[in-house]
Amino acid sequence: MKxxxxxxxxxxxxCSLLSYAEQNSGxxxxxxxxxxxxxxxxxxxxxxxxxxxxxxxxxxxxxxxVPINLAIVIDKxxxxxxxxxxxxxxxxxxxxxxxxxxxTLSIVAYDNEAKVIVPATKVKNKQKIIQLINKNVFxxxxxxxxxxxxxxxxxxxxxxxxxxxxxxxxxxxGQANVGPSSVNELSELAIIAAKKxxxxxxxxxxxxxxxxxxxxxxxxxxxxxxxxxxxxDLENVFVHEFTDVMSTIAQDVVITxxxxxxxxxxxxxGRDGVIKENQITVKMNQLFxxxxxxxLLEVIPDEGxxxxxxxxxxxxxKYDNLLVNKIEHQTQSVNIAYxxxxxxxxxxxxxDVLAESEIQKVTIANEKALELxxxxxxxxxxxxxxxxxxxLASFSDIIVSPSSKARLNGQIEKNNIMADAVKxxxxxxxxxxxxxxxxxxxxxxxxx
Amino acid sequence: MKKLTTILxxxxxMTFISYLGWRSVEHEVLLRENNETLLAKSHMNNIKLxxxxxxxxxxxxxxxxxxxxxxxxxxxEYLLGTEADIKNIFIINKNRILFLSDFDDSQWHKLVESIxxxxxxxxxxxxxxxxxxxxxGWYQMYNHLIYWTIQSDNIxxxxxxxxxxxxxxxxxxxxxxxxxxxxxxxxxxQIYSNGEKFDNEISIVFDYPLQNWHLTYYYPSPNLxxxxxxxxxxxxxxxxxxxxxxxxxxxxYSRTLRLxxxxxxxxxxxxxxxxxxxxxxxxxxxxxxxxxxxEPTPVPEYLHIIRAESKRLTRLVQNVLTFNKPSRLNIKQxxxxxxxxxxxxxxxxxxxxxxxxxxxxxxxxxxxxxxxEDSVMQILNNFLxxxxxxxxxxxxxxxxxxRKGKLVTxxxxxYGDGIASHLLKQIFEPFYRVNSSIxxxxxxxxxxxxxxxxxxxxxxxxxxxxxxxxxMAFSLILME
Numbered sequence: 045m046k047x048x049x050x051x052x053x054x055x056x057x058x059c060s061l062l063s064y065a066e067q068n069s070g071x072x073x074x075x076x077x078x079x080x081x082x083x084x085x086x087x088x089x090x091x092x093x094x095x096x097x098x099x100x101x102x103x104x105x106x107x108x109x110v111p112i113n114l115a116i117v118i119d120k121x122x123x124x125x126x127x128x129x130x131x132x133x134x135x136x137x138x139x140x141x142x143x144x145x146x147x148t149l150s151i152v153a154y155d156n157e158a159k160v161i162v163p164a165t166k167v168k169n170k171q172k173i174i175q176l177i178n179k180n181v182f183x184x185x186x187x188x189x190x191x192x193x194x195x196x197x198x199x200x201x202x203x204x205x206x207x208x209x210x211x212x213x214x215x216x217x218g219q220a221n222v223g224p225s226s227v228n229e230l231s232e233l234a235i236i237a238a239k240k241x242x243x244x245x246x247x248x249x250x251x252x253x254x255x256x257x258x259x260x261x262x263x264x265x266x267x268x269x270x271x272x273x274x275x276x277d278l279e280n281v282f283v284h285e286f287t288d289v290m291s292t293i294a295q296d297v298v299i300t301x302x303x304x305x306x307x308x309x310x311x312x313x314g315r316d317g318v319i320k321e322n323q324i325t326v327k328m329n330q331l332f333x334x335x336x337x338x339x340l341l342e343v344i345p346d347e348g349x350x351x352x353x354x355x356x357x358x359x360x361x362k363y364d365n366l367l368v369n370k371i372e373h374q375t376q377s378v379n380i381a382y383x384x385x386x387x388x389x390x391x392x393x394x395x396d397v398l399a400e401s402e403i404q405k406v407t408i409a410n411e412k413a414l415e416l417x418x419x420x421x422x423x424x425x426x427x428x429x430x431x432x433x434x435x436l437a438s439f440s441d442i443i444v445s446p447s448s449k450a451r452l453n454g455q456i457e458k459n460n461i462m463a464d465a466v467k468x469x470x471x472x473x474x475x476x477x478x479x480x481x482x483x484x485x486x487x488x489x490x491x492x
Numbered sequence: 493m494k495k496l497t498t499i500l501x502x503x504x505x506m507t508f509i510s511y512l513g514w515r516s517v518e519h520e521v522l523l524r525e526n527n528e529t530l531l532a533k534s535h536m537n538n539i540k541l542x543x544x545x546x547x548x549x550x551x552x553x554x555x556x557x558x559x560x561x562x563x564x565x566x567x568x569e570y571l572l573g574t575e576a577d578i579k580n581i582f583i584i585n586k587n588r589i590l591f592l593s594d595f596d597d598s599q600w601h602k603l604v605e606s607i608x609x610x611x612x613x614x615x616x617x618x619x620x621x622x623x624x625x626x627x628x629g630w631y632q633m634y635n636h637l638i639y640w641t642i643q644s645d646n647i648x649x650x651x652x653x654x655x656x657x658x659x660x661x662x663x664x665x666x667x668x669x670x671x672x673x674x675x676x677x678x679x680x681x682q683i684y685s686n687g688e689k690f691d692n693e694i695s696i697v698f699d700y701p702l703q704n705w706h707l708t709y710y711y712p713s714p715n716l717x718x719x720x721x722x723x724x725x726x727x728x729x730x731x732x733x734x735x736x737x738x739x740x741x742x743x744x745y746s747r748t749l750r751l752x753x754x755x756x757x758x759x760x761x762x763x764x765x766x767x768x769x770x771x772x773x774x775x776x777x778x779x780x781x782x783x784x785x786x787e788p789t790p791v792p793e794y795l796h797i798i799r800a801e802s803k804r805l806t807r808l809v810q811n812v813l814t815f816n817k818p819s820r821l822n823i824k825q826x827x828x829x830x831x832x833x834x835x836x837x838x839x840x841x842x843x844x845x846x847x848x849x850x851x852x853x854x855x856x857x858x859x860x861x862x863x864x865e866d867s868v869m870q871i872l873n874n875f876l877x878x879x880x881x882x883x884x885x886x887x888x889x890x891x892x893x894x895r896k897g898k899l900v901t902x903x904x905x906x907y908g909d910g911i912a913s914h915l916l917k918q919i920f921e922p923f924y925r926v927n928s929s930i931x932x933x934x935x936x937x938x939x940x941x942x943x944x945x946x947x948x949x950x951x952x953x954x955x956x957x958x959x960x961x962x963x964m965a966f967s968l969i970l971m972e
Contacts, residue, residue, distance in 0.1 A: 150522075160666065188682070191662050191684060194662040223684075224654075224658060224683075225681075232655040236656050238576075239574065315597065317574075
């Protein structure tokens with residue numbers, strides 16, 4: 045009896061401890077993990093190692109969400125005529141209906157010139173906004189993308205606060221042809237937006253838009269890039285976008301990795317950042333609750349001695365927690381150990397990190413396939429994509445972690461989609477498909 | 493012929509008026525267009541000024557940043573990361589590059605190297621005097637727009653982000669104040685456009701360092717249709733009124749003329765009817781007077797009066813008939829000297845009876861002219877009988893014949909009360925009689941001078957009237 049009592053008490057206390065722990069992790073909506081693909085390496089032979097710093101959002105309360113400050117920038121150039129502009133209108137109206145009084149919405153439409161149709165206002169009088177959309181969004185004219193986007197950024201900026209999700213949705217089906225139109229120039233504009241903590245999601249409609257331009261805008265401002273081949277899908281794309289945006293839990297994420305002396309940074313895989321000597325800075329505009337975003341850094345550790353266990357890097361994280369409206373700060377150390385036991389090295393490998401690094405390397409290799417494709421070598425490009433895919437498949441065989449397997453399969457799927465596009469679609473469409481897939485891979489996001 | 497000239501001159505007058513009217517309308521149009529242009533220019537300058545002030549804001553902002561950087565490279569690095577306006581930064585000390593961002597951009601790298609090699613290139617693009625060397629300014633090369641400033645011997649340069657500047661410009665111009673029709677371009681790249689395109693445009697190029705920027709301002713032509721319509725309406729109305737007035741005057745004139753003609757023809761007919769009874773009265777009164785000559789008791793002068801008055805009436809009737817019917821001319825050589833003498837002889841007793849002294853003051857010898865003797869006679873008769881009737885209180889009448897070159901002038905000068913100068917022209921009009929004391933109680937037909945004038949023009953002569961003090965002179969001028 046006494047034993048049972050003791051057990052019961054113990055059990056209770058464990059339970060309470062567990063529940064406490066659970067509560068604790070519940071308060072922590074954002075989990076940060078920093079790990080090396082090989083935390084234990086052979087001495088004297090420093091090889092490429094991968095450092096992954098990831099942030100995962102945790103969904104906590106579905107009813108409560110962060111207010112959104114959104115600008116929809118609509119291309120109403122001549123090419124958007126007919127169904128496209130109609131769908132764009134519907135999508136904008138759909139967005140109006142999704143938002144509530146806490147949110148701010150502005151709508152900019154551009155052809156040869158950009159016009160603010162709905163200045164940034166709280167979404168209170170939905171009927172009026174819808175009326176304005178129906179009255180003003182008609183196709184005709186050139187594509188002054190720069191001016192349109194500039195005005196969109198300004199509208200969001202007018203209502204910019206740290207406690208809102210600041211975002212722009214850019215809809216276009218064409219090449220920018222009025223005003224600054226090069227990829228560099230618009231990327232710079234995207235960087236300006238990013239510096240203001242505004243993310244731009246670009247939606248390319250049809251097969252005539254400049255995919256490099258649109259994906260660059262999205263990647264430089266940390267937004268999404270979507271290829272909408274059929275304008276009828278626009279509403280679905282909006283749903284996805286809004287699910288993402290409405291689940292934003294953190295903003296303005298700055299990750300600083302300080303490598304210790306002797307450790308050499310090689311490159312960042314996927315998400316881009318600044319490597320300055322031994323300090324690497326990566327910025328993320330926002331983090332959604334349903335995803336894991338990570339930074340993957342290729343490093344070469346210094347030669348160590350058996351038994352040595354030392355700090356490889358200091359990871360410093362700063363972000364705005366939107367759920368509690370607070371700037372949070374976190375520091376983590378990444379250690380590396382040295383051994384002469386090959387078995388120990390192999391056992392300590394963290395497969396998740398390795399799998400991501402493999403995916404990123406394949407993504408880089410896919411870029412080469414795209415280059416070949418652009419040079420007109422369609423078959424070689426297709427072969428390369430399939431080759432990359434099978435490389436991943438064989439790699440997948442030695443992986444046991446199910447989540448890693450799923451990720452690898454995801455990338456294999458992507459490669460297959462791309463190979464299929466190269467084979468079966470015309471050049472314009474397939475380039476867009478490839479751009480979007482590559483954009484997805486490069487954004488270092490693991491959907492949950 | 494006369495009608496044609498009148499119509500022609502009228503037409504010319506109307507064309508002239510229309511032309512003048514049209515010119516003033518055009519002037520007004522020009523004025524309005526000019527106003528529009530001026531207005532457009534001021535709007536355009538406004539836009540330009542606000543963009544330039546945007547650039548000037550950058551100057552003060554960048555100078556402040558330069559103070560913060562000084563020698564702190566980490567600060568420069570930090571600013572590059574956070575300030576969207578700054579694309580690149582360099583710090584140069586004499587010929588050494590101390591700090592240079594963005595090593596990837598080879599053009600930027602070369603540009604900074606060239607500045608390091610020769611710091612004075614920064615000054616080349618600016619106006620400055622030899623003595624005064626600016627310590628800050630703009631430098632523009634290729635696509636790089638650099639603001640540089642000297643900070644404790646270091647030259648700190650900021651490359652301004654063109655894109656950020658364009659972005660700010662777009663959002664500046666988006667304000668309601670600038671809701672005009674214009675295009676702003678950087679080279680051939682359109683930065684901003686607003687409103688419609690109109691026919692009229694004016695352009696302006698920005699000052700250094702934005703010399704590649706230009707602004708084209710569009711403005712509509714003022715609504716001139718209304719103005720033209722109004723102008724044409726006013727001119728048209730004026731012309732119609734003018735035409736109406738002329739028509740009215742012409743109708744009045746022709747009516748008076750018709751009336752006068754009717755009067756004349758009536759008088760003519762009546763006069764003709766008077767002729768026969770008059771002849772009878774005269775004849776029988778003469779016969780009666782001859783018959784009564786032998787009567788012992790002298791009959792009073794009644795008969796004599798009847799005869800004289802009948803003669804006068806005959807003369808009047810004859811005058812009227814002469815006026816109505818142009819007399820047949822009998823041109824021959826006439827010795828005017830003799831004619832004058834004859835007239836003198838004829839009129840002297842008649843005038844003396846009225847106690848008027850007739851004198852010949854000048855008499856040219858052998859004045860022979862090809863003319864109609866009767867007409868000359870009648871004209872002079874008229875002059876003299878007028879003098880007799882209206883200037884008898886002058887006591888004196890002078891008759892003269894003068895010759896000047898080919899012109900022969902016969903003048904009858906009286907010393908009466910004369911006629912006011914402004915009435916001189918009207919005395920030749922038919923049935924006109926001067927309304928004054930001199931005509932009172934004197935019977936006259938009112939057509940004597942008219943007939944004289946008619947006769948004179950028939951014999952290619954001319955009648956001239958001149959006021960002398962006292963009295964006046966009537967002259968008949970003939971060509972020898």
